[in-house]
Amino acid sequence: MRKTMRSLMGGEGLARILACGLALWLAAAAPATAASLDAALLPKIQGATFEVVAAKPADDPLTYEKPLPLDLLPFQERTDKYHSIGTAFAIGKNQFVTAGHVLLTGVDSLWGAPSLRDANGKIYPIDKIEKFDLRKDFVVFTVSGTPGPETLDVDTKPVLNQEVYAVGNALGTGVVIRDGLYTSDTPEQQDGAWKWMRFSAAASPGNSGGPLLNKEGKVIGVVLMKSANENLNYALQMGEVLNAPAQAVIDRRLPYRFDIFSTTLSNNLKGQFALPLGVGEFFKRYQSVFDGFVDSQLKEILAKDPDKLFPRGEGSDQLLYGASWLNTVPGLIVRNSTGEWGLVEKDGNRMSLAANGYVQAGVSGHNFLMHLRRPDTLPAAKLYGDPLALAEQLCKMGIFMRPIGSEQVRITSLGKPTTDTVYTDHSQRRWQLRVWAMPFANTRIITYSLPVPDGYAILMRFAAADDSYDNLADMRALLDYMSVGYEGSLAQWKDFLKNTSLLPDALKSVRIEADYQQRFSYSSNRVAFSVTPQLQKIEPESTLTLGMGFVPDHGKVVWDVNAISLRANPQEADRLHIERNVAPPASLDDDARSYWDKLVKRRHPYEATAFASDGETRIGAPATDAGTKSPAVMYSVFYAMAGSQAQDSMKPKLDMVMKDLKVSEQ
Structure with missing residues (x-):
């Protein structure tokens, strides 16, 4: 709101x-x-x-980088x-x-x-x-x-x-x-x-x-x-x-806007109760009226045109059938004035932290959308389990400042949060809600942090104290329209998967195993494959990215894995990319149908022939459930290597993948 x-x-x-x-x-x-x-x-x-x-x-x-220069x-x-x-x-x-x-x-x-x-x-x-x-x-x-x-x-x-x-x-x-x-x-x-x-x-x-x-x-x-x-x-x-x-007497017209829409409601905040009341009880009664209004406006705006609310309606099809959901900085699914839903990504600037850590932050409206890559020296269990560890990394960004006269004094610690709970969104992702107080400004810092293999995906806002409920309700509803890919090194994935209470339900059916320099395997109820060093290196630094988002599934839309990318290591281009594709509906344009036709008929770039693109060589082929002749789901499989590579060296690489890959959905 x-x-x-x-x-x-x-x-x-x-x-x-x-x-x-x-x-x-x-x-x-x-x-x-x-x-x-x-x-x-x-x-x-x-x-x-x-x-x-x-x-x-x-x-x-709060703790500051130096004593406050109050003499200013x-x-x-x-x-x-x-x-x-x-x-x-x-x-x-x-x-x-x-x-x-x-x-x-x-x-x-x-x-x-x-x-x-x-x-x-x-x-x-x-x-x-x-x-x-x-x-x-x-x-x-x-x-x-x-x-x-x-x-x-x-x-x-x-x-x-x-x-x-x-x-x-x-x-x-x-x-x-x-x-x-x-x-x-x-x-x-x-x-x-x-x-x-x-x-x-x-x-x-x-x-x-x-x-x-x-x-x-x-x-x-x-x-x-x-x-x-x-x-x-x-x-x-x-x-x-x-x-x-x-x-x-509480009666005032207020505009109400929710970030995923371009439209605005204009209704009356209304309420009435008898006086006199003590000031504390008055505040409670007023807060109850105002909070009820916030809830009602959010409910009303989400109830408008429910058949067109993402992921329903034709306006959602382009995103559902065309997105790979690989973004690691949180993206926001929004509807434009023509009724089409799209993914808004704000990568913003990257701020380096110690030991290979960084924060990449973008701004959309009142929202800070951030990806925190934890420093190598910060264990996953420490980051996820101790809110002070998260606050410490955020403070290193230098965005929390206290003005004193002509100076801006950096805040180095936010102290203990006033709220530390877990919220589960409609996609069954577990977001850690932390709220910190900045008393000098009568302001709260609100973060919803989603554990991902290399750290956190974060939605953050600054909220004036009297706006806290409004912002919490708004942010909580926005989480259902957030897209976040899951990425990390194989070592980070091992640490991440140990935190079972924080994993999204979609990962509970996924099995990831990495035996360094021996074998990597991935399996789910949709697809399974394995990689050996004959294809590419399998090291602690090898990077696994899962594109996790909203995918069509036999007449329903579910939140699940639809893309898998395994890179040998950050310094090398060798990588395997597997992506789920669904037969497009009639509402989509010719480009979508042409793409599907290329998969079905194994036309370029899916004819298992090497080709050059963006300074590397790629080779690709489609994969389906072996038991169906007219599949509604097909997987595109690509392998890439740096520079110019011959067909004779690329085709055996692709064959290794295809031999062991099994699709278990039709």
């Missing part, structure tokens, strides 16, 4: 904190004054206006124990108002629930929520403790073109007052159910939830949004706040 909880809040609080590296200055000085506001009103305004703050985490699970930060920022996230004001005895999106920064936050802080630095935890409206973006609440006696009077009938004053904790630098005009009213965007106030007084991130005053110092509105393109900002009239019922 690409409309996150934070984005529906208006995005001022946490968005700015993350973008600016948490550079907040929380001055507690007296408010700056606007020239025409009566100075006698200032003590009352100051006493009734509060910062909304969230506590900085006391413990940091302004004194106030490095010594303050709180982040400033907005503004609130008092309208009665222990009755306060702020923006709804400011309160919601506390949902599932690593910083805990927001509190109020007065000009003297005293903290008042939010206690009970008395009124809340998501669409109108306000909340009325009480606090624990006894703030000062000052409250602001309210004017529910403001007059257009009068002078107004925006009061708030602008940019986290302390409460300031800025003047302008109340210029106009404009209907709210969804269906014009009320009118926003537009005003020209300056408003900055941190102003959210502050009061908009008239020249008598009375509150006429709640400052909520900054205009993106002009200095005309938005406020909600106080009459809407005072006349609201004592309940939580």
Whole structure:
């Protein structure tokens, strides 16, 4: 889902904190004054206006490459124990108002629930929520403790073109007052159910939830949004706040998009429950409504045109009958605007690790798609069994940084994950779900890691804390549309196959045996063959790749092996490649039918004649179940060697393979 909880809040609080590296200055000085506001009103305004703050985490699970250079930060920022996230004001005895999106920064936050802080630095935890409206973006609440006696009077009938004053904790630098005009009213965007106030007084991130005053110092509105393109900002009239019922009203239209489609849903997040509630219980109830909406939108978008959802429908045929699924960097199966499904691969850059390890990472939307080749010095059992080992390798990529002033300090360890479980997708692949906290940014790192012979295939996202459920649900659904080939040296395959609890079901019917310099054999319920050193070297470094993906199987689609490639070693081109092929349906183009016809009739390149291609010599032939005359499944078998090779040297190689190869499906 690409409309996150934070984005529906208006995005001022946490968005700015993350973008600016948490550079907040929380001055507690007296408010700056606007020239025409009566100075006698200032003590009352100051006493009734509060910062909304969230506590900085006391413990940091992260480890850094060096001590944090906190001296680069302004004194106030490095010594303050709180982040400033907005503004609130008092309208009665222990009755306060702020923006709804400011309160919601506390949902599932690593910083805990927001509190109020007065000009003297005293903290008042939010206690009970008395009124809340998501669409109108306000909340009325009480606090624990006894703030000062000052409250602001309210004017529910403001007059257009009068002078107004925006009061708030602008940019986290302390409460300031800025003047302008109340210029106009404009209907709210969804269906014009009320009118926003537009005003020209300056408003900055941190102003959210502050009061908009008239020249008598009375509150006429709640400052909520900054205009993106002009200095005309938005406020909600106080009459809407005072006349609201004592309940939580959640009703806002949100776009919803799932990465495999080009279409977008637009439905209403809706819910309602009685107030007052303690702030913790309020967050639980709100989270339940929001999470239910995420689930319903995901279910709805996947239920649209179910007969055309991959792997069903003609739009899937090109991929089902034409892919070999050999990609080792995870690829995403997506549908384009014409209804055709295709495999999107983002190989990206390769970052070297120690001992022949590397991470190859691509980016698709909000997703990091990565292949981690484990260092030779890192045992498979250690990598799969210890999340700290995975985190250590990811940190070596240098993508986890903490901004401190003008510096970016590299994070070298993420500490223990807050979540460490296994999720099994529809293809019966076991993905290890690990979630790490980055408290300084109120962000979580989410990884779904699939064990493969040489390391991991990984889907990763950065998620603002309040977006965690959204991202987890989205990523979990995406796993069913991920393509990953299984590759590794024969030595790595031996280690990998020992981890039986993490193997996909498709490999449970596969038997792989390697007796170095003696014999390699592969067998499954579909095909079996063996290789001896007469054909090519069989060494610990020999590379075996299994293309594993979605394959047609007698009227069904299953996730299984459809391609097998065995290379002598990484330095040599000698290799054997065997690929499963299925008779194409009528929906496919002439190219697909021509390819199948070449297999059936043993035409080039399947006539067992050597030919040159890309600096090597290849020879190929088809293979079928010996008991059928009109096969629906055929295997293409190729052998390749570097350089120019004669037919007399290539044909015996192919014959060795074909003599021992057995196809057991028709």
